[in-house]
Amino acid sequence: MKSNKLFERVVHGIFLLLGLVTVAFVLLITVYLVVCGIPAMMEIGVWNFLFGKVWDPAASDPKYGILPFVLSSIYGTAGALVIGVPVGFFTAVYLSKKASKRVKEWMSAAVSLLAGIPSVVYGLVGMMVLVPGIREIFHLPDGASLLAAMIVLAIMILPSIIKVSITALDAVPKEYEDASLALGATPEETWFRVSVPAAKSGIAAAVVLGVGRAIGEAMAVMMVSGNVANMPSLFESVRFLTTAVSSGMGYADGLYREALFSIALVLFLFIMLINAALNFFLKGEKK
Amino acid sequence: MKKLICAFLALIMALSLAACGGKEQATVSTDGSTSMQKVISALGEAFMEDTGANFTYNATGSGTGIKAVKDGTCDIGLSSRYLKDSEKAEGLKETILAIDGIAIIVHPDNTVADLTVEQIAAVFRGEITSWNEVGGSDGEIVCIGREESSGTRDGFESITGTEEACVYKQELTSNGAVLTAVAENPNAIGYVSLSSVKDTVKAISVGGVAPGEATIKDGSYAVQRPFVLVTKEGAALSETAQAFFDFATSSAANEIISAAGVVPVN
Numbered sequence: 001m002k003s004n005k006l007f008e009r010v011v012h013g014i015f016l017l018l019g020l021v022t023v024a025f026v027l028l029i030t031v032y033l034v035v036c037g038i039p040a041m042m043e044i045g046v047w048n049f050l051f052g053k054v055w056d057p058a059a060s061d062p063k064y065g066i067l068p069f070v071l072s073s074i075y076g077t078a079g080a081l082v083i084g085v086p087v088g089f090f091t092a093v094y095l096s097k098k099a100s101k102r103v104k105e106w107m108s109a110a111v112s113l114l115a116g117i118p119s120v121v122y123g124l125v126g127m128m129v130l131v132p133g134i135r136e137i138f139h140l141p142d143g144a145s146l147l148a149a150m151i152v153l154a155i156m157i158l159p160s161i162i163k164v165s166i167t168a169l170d171a172v173p174k175e176y177e178d179a180s181l182a183l184g185a186t187p188e189e190t191w192f193r194v195s196v197p198a199a200k201s202g203i204a205a206a207v208v209l210g211v212g213r214a215i216g217e218a219m220a221v222m223m224v225s226g227n228v229a230n231m232p233s234l235f236e237s238v239r240f241l242t243t244a245v246s247s248g249m250g251y252a253d254g255l256y257r258e259a260l261f262s263i264a265l266v267l268f269l270f271i272m273l274i275n276a277a278l279n280f281f282l283k284g285e286k287k
Numbered sequence: 288m289k290k291l292i293c294a295f296l297a298l299i300m301a302l303s304l305a306a307c308g309g310k311e312q313a314t315v316s317t318d319g320s321t322s323m324q325k326v327i328s329a330l331g332e333a334f335m336e337d338t339g340a341n342f343t344y345n346a347t348g349s350g351t352g353i354k355a356v357k358d359g360t361c362d363i364g365l366s367s368r369y370l371k372d373s374e375k376a377e378g379l380k381e382t383i384l385a386i387d388g389i390a391i392i393v394h395p396d397n398t399v400a401d402l403t404v405e406q407i408a409a410v411f412r413g414e415i416t417s418w419n420e421v422g423g424s425d426g427e428i429v430c431i432g433r434e435e436s437s438g439t440r441d442g443f444e445s446i447t448g449t450e451e452a453c454v455y456k457q458e459l460t461s462n463g464a465v466l467t468a469v470a471e472n473p474n475a476i477g478y479v480s481l482s483s484v485k486d487t488v489k490a491i492s493v494g495g496v497a498p499g500e501a502t503i504k505d506g507s508y509a510v511q512r513p514f515v516l517v518t519k520e521g522a523a524l525s526e527t528a529q530a531f532f533d534f535a536t537s538s539a540a541n542e543i544i545s546a547a548g549v550v551p552v553n
Binding site: 057058127128131135143144223226229237247248256 | 426427434436441456457459460464472474475
C-alpha cells in the first residue's frame with residue numbers, strides 16, 4: 001500500500017517534469033530569440049530593417065532591409081490560401097456530407113498520406129515538375145518564382161484544411177440538418193446554409209492552421225522560389241522570411257548573423273499572431 | 288518498479304561520467320579564409336584524432352588571417368588568394384595547400400561549349416542576356432548562383448571580377464541544387480565546385496581549356512584559386528603547429544582534401 005503511494009508520487013513527478021520541460025523550451029526559445037534578435041535590429045534601425053527594400057549583407061556597404069522577405073512571405077501565404085482554401089473547403093464538405101463511407105475512408109487516408117510527405121519531397125517534385133512546367137506554360141526564361149511557391153504551399157496546406165474542416169462539419173448536430181431538410185430545403189442548401197455556418201469557427205481554425213503551416217515552411221519554398229531577395233512579383237524569383245534565415249545561417253557571421261536572428265524574431269511574431277488568432281476562433285467554437 | 292528507477296539513475300550517472308575527461312593540450316591555431324572552412328576543418332579533425340592535440344579555426348577572411356600571422360596571434364594563416372608581393376616583402380611565406388576549381392555548367396543541350404572569362408563575367412553581370420550573343424541559339428540566359436555567404440560564390444565572383452554585380456535568377460544553397468536547376472532549364476548557366484559536376488549538365492571550357500584536375504594543377508584553367516597556408520619566413524612553428532603543417536601538406540592528406548571538394552597539389 002505504502003509503496004503504491006510512493007509509486008504514484010514518482011509517476012506524478014515525472015509527468016510534471018516532462019510538462020515543465022515543454023514549457024521551458026518555449027520560454028527558452030522565446031527569450032533566446034528576443035535577446036539575439038533585438039541588438040541587430042537596433043543597430044540597423046527598426047525602420048531600415050523592417051521597411052528597407054534592399055538585402056545585400058555580403059556587400060562592402062551592407063544593406064539589411066527585409067521588406068522583400070516580409071512581403072514575399074505574406075503574398076506567398078495569401079496565394080496559397082487563394083488556391084488551397086476553395087479546394088480544401090469543398091473537398092471537406094463533399095467528404096463530410098455527400099461521400100459514401102467507402103469513398104470517405106479512402107480519401108481520408110489519401111489526405112493523411114499527403115500530410116505525411118516530407119517537405120523536401122514537395123520541394124523536389126516542385127523543382128523537377130512544377131518549375132519547368134511554369135516555364136513552358138508561361139514562356140518564361142525560368143520557372144522558379146513566387147507562383148511556384150504558392151502552388152507548392154497550397155498543396156502542403158490542403159491536409160490541415162481538409163481534416164480540421166471535416167471534424168468541424170461532422171460535429172454539426174444531425175438535428176439541424178434534419179430540421180432543414182424537413183422544411184423542404186434541398187441537401188445542397190442544407191450543407192451550405194446550415195452545416196457550414198454551424199461549423200464556421202472550426203473551418204476558420206482550419207484556415208488559420210493552414211496559414212501557420214504555409215508561413216513557416218522553408219525547405220520546399222527554398223527549392224522552388226529561386227531564393228533571390230527581389231521585391232515580390234508573381235513570376236519573379238523571391239525569398240521568404242524562412243528561407244532567408246536558412247540560406248544564410250550556414251556561414252554568416254557578425255552583424256549578418258545577428259540580422260538573421262532578427263528575421264527569425266519577426267517570423268516568430270507572425271506565428272504568435274497566427275496562434276492567437278487560432279485560439280480566438282477555437283474559443284468562439286466552444287461558446 | 289524500483290529496479291526501473293535504479294536503472295534510470297545508473298544510466299544518468301554513467302552519462303555524466305562519460306562527459307568528463309580531457310586535459311590541457313598542445314594547440315595549433317589557424318585563422319583566415321571562410322572559403323577554406325570545409326577543407327581545413329576536415330584536416331583539423333583528422334589531425335586531432337591522430338595526435339590528440341587541439342585544433343582551432345577562426346573563420347575571419349583571408350585578409351584578417353594574413354594579418355594574424357604577421358602579428359603572431361595565430362600559428363598558420365589561411366588565404367584563398369596568392370600573397371601580394373608587398374606581403375611577401377613583410378616576411379610572409381605562402382605554401383599552396385590545394386586548388387579550388389569552379390566549373391561553369393550549362394544544360395547538356397546547349398550548343399555553347401566555350402566562353403572566355405570576360406564573356407562569363409558579362410553574362411553574370413546581365414550585360415549579355417541572350418545565348419545568341421555568344422554563339423548559341425535564341426533564348427534568354429538564366430543565371431543560377433549560390434547564396435551570399437557561399438564560398439563558391441565568393442570564389443567565382445572574385446575570379447571573374449563580378450563582386451556585387453551579379454544578376455541572379457536563382458540563388459540556391461548547395462552545389463546539388465544548382466546542378467538540378469541547370470539540368471532542368473535549357474537556358475541556364477551556373478557554377479559549382481568542380482568535384483560535384485555530374486553528367487546531367489555540361490561543364491563548358493573557359494578560354495578553350497576544359498576543366499579537370501590536370502588543367503587546374505598546371506594553371507591553364509582560369510576559374511580557379513589557390514588555398515594557401517601562410518607562415519612567417521624564418522620563424523619556427525611550435526612543435527604541434529609544425530606537425531599539423533607537415534600533415535596537411537603531405538600526400539597522406541590528399542584524400543581528405545579531395546573529399547572536401549578541392550584539388551590537392553602535394
